[in-house]
Amino acid sequence: MNTIAKFALRVVVLAVIMYLVTRLVDGIDVIGNDDGTFGTAGTYLWVALLFAVVNSIVGPVIRLLSLPFVVLTMGLFLLVINAALLGLTAALSDRLTVDGFVAALLGGFLIAVCSWIAELLLPLKVRG
Template identity: 60%
Template sequence: MIKFAIKVVLLAAVFYGLTRYDVLPGLDIVPNPEGPLGEFGTYLWIGLIFGVVNAIVGPVLRLLSLPFVVITLGLFLLIINAALLGLTAALTERLTIDGFGTAVLGGLILAVAGWIFDQVLDR
């Protein structure tokens, strides 16, 4: 449980970095400065939603799409990550994604960041 909470905070930091420094111009977050935790609370909320979606829906999608993942030698996982990011954007009005390419690149960045976080937190 603590590992998940730390990962949510780290994902919030990645979302903050992606939107604050315009790494992906089509990925936008509308912060809520009047929320309980201010603007950072918005990033925490989006990190929490993405973490829950990735933990619950992600394994189901990966299992159902296993033949496509095998045929494409794992490249279909980029599409799954884009779908998870799109589902996160659909669940909150604070996150907007302009197109499919932005979702794929955002999903790739979040997948790499999540993998790095898992490697660091498992030690």
């Protein structure tokens, strides 16, 4: 499978994960656009694409800068980083709302766990 197809599959899987997270976590909502080309599903795809871009551009920088905290907390600070990336995605989009730190923390945790499971089951790694 080529790189573009893997990235597209990753975004679709992330959109499904975002849908599950909005159903499971109070305080995280995606405001669907029924008038859009792809309707509410297109909104979830847009939010997933935005989160993937934020996670791949800003994520490594934040993880590198916070490396001492990650080491001191034995990796638990990565949950805070995932929450921050989810909050940043919500700040960049008017279609995603995250109400509070606890919702962002729980949502970031669920996204990380579900993405990990999806990577085990599907060929989602994008290699250059």
